[in-house]
Amino acid sequence: MEVRYSLEVRERAPHVRWRVGQVVKHKVGLKLEIRDLNELSWPLLIVFFVEISSSTYVQVMVHGYRGVIIGWDLTAKASKEFIERVHKGNKEFADKPNYAILIDVRDRLIPQLGYVVQDNIELHGGRIIHNLLNTYMERYDENDQKYVPKPWLKRIYPDD
Template sequence: MPRLTRRDTVQLCLLLLVVPFQFWLSHEFRQPRPVLKAIMEFMDSCQGSLTLYGSKFWESILFLLEDMRGSPGQQDNLPGESPAIEVLEYRNIQNNMFASSTLPRYSRSPDIHFRIGDVVLHKHKQLRGVIVGWDYKAQAPAEYLKDFYKTKEQNQPNYLIAIDTRDRINPQFTYTPDENLQLLTNVHVIHPNLEEYFERYDGSRYIPRPWLQAIYPKD
């Protein structure tokens, strides 16, 4: 077996550290995509100057990070919903967007087929998740609606869904129209943020915490 040089040893150690470091960040911050974006920007800035270990080494690191982050072609974009982005990150800077309004929904129309706490399946992407909020019709920035929505999808109820991490390894939320969803029963969803919204799972749906129930009193 050939003996590893110092350069080879450093390369191997860094490669072995990338994956557990990313998982630690995902668990620690519960916002893996922004963290990975920052890592990617750092790596891009370093790639030109840290040439000690060769371009192939940095290409390998960047490839691993891209694979963990998910390339744009893997997002399976569909009209009428967000791509696989961290919707909550966008909500933080957009008041009352993506089911973030705290105004109580005192009425329910027949077009609203699901409730907060319902476990649903995205019929096109085959993603399981639990509904953590909904709007009477799509509430999103104009440019967002222009890019991802048709008029029909804009004018029907839209739901914010916490996606099961068995279907998307990085904790994610998606915002999607009513027509894309199918109710599931006896399905338990895994997502690190569910305890913020729900007290427990009763075997068929998640029971909302009092603050969330107050926003959706008819659910």
């Protein structure tokens, strides 16, 4: 994955929803047309939380992973190939805020960095485990339920 970063100060825009240090959860929504609930296989029911929204449609919310935000861009700053692969045809995602997230190793076997569009994350809270966490964060603030960024990161995102 190629994510390009610069150390320039980022001015917060009103449409940037999340802040550096917040713990979030990645989410992806899928809609499946189901004519008969017996068509659903048990592995699907075990893996996904299924919410019936009408008699013919089942909405599936997949919570991919937890993580802490370590940066954001007003619009996606990644290669065209990466954006096409990750956003899977949702070209409008490239024009929305995208967030760099350290992914909790309890949700992925190998420490990873995610780059996720704003629409696909929600606030979660709690601590995460990642081998690079101390590179970006000073400590976890129990009162605010978020991590406190290191001074160098706070200089880049002063409004967070």
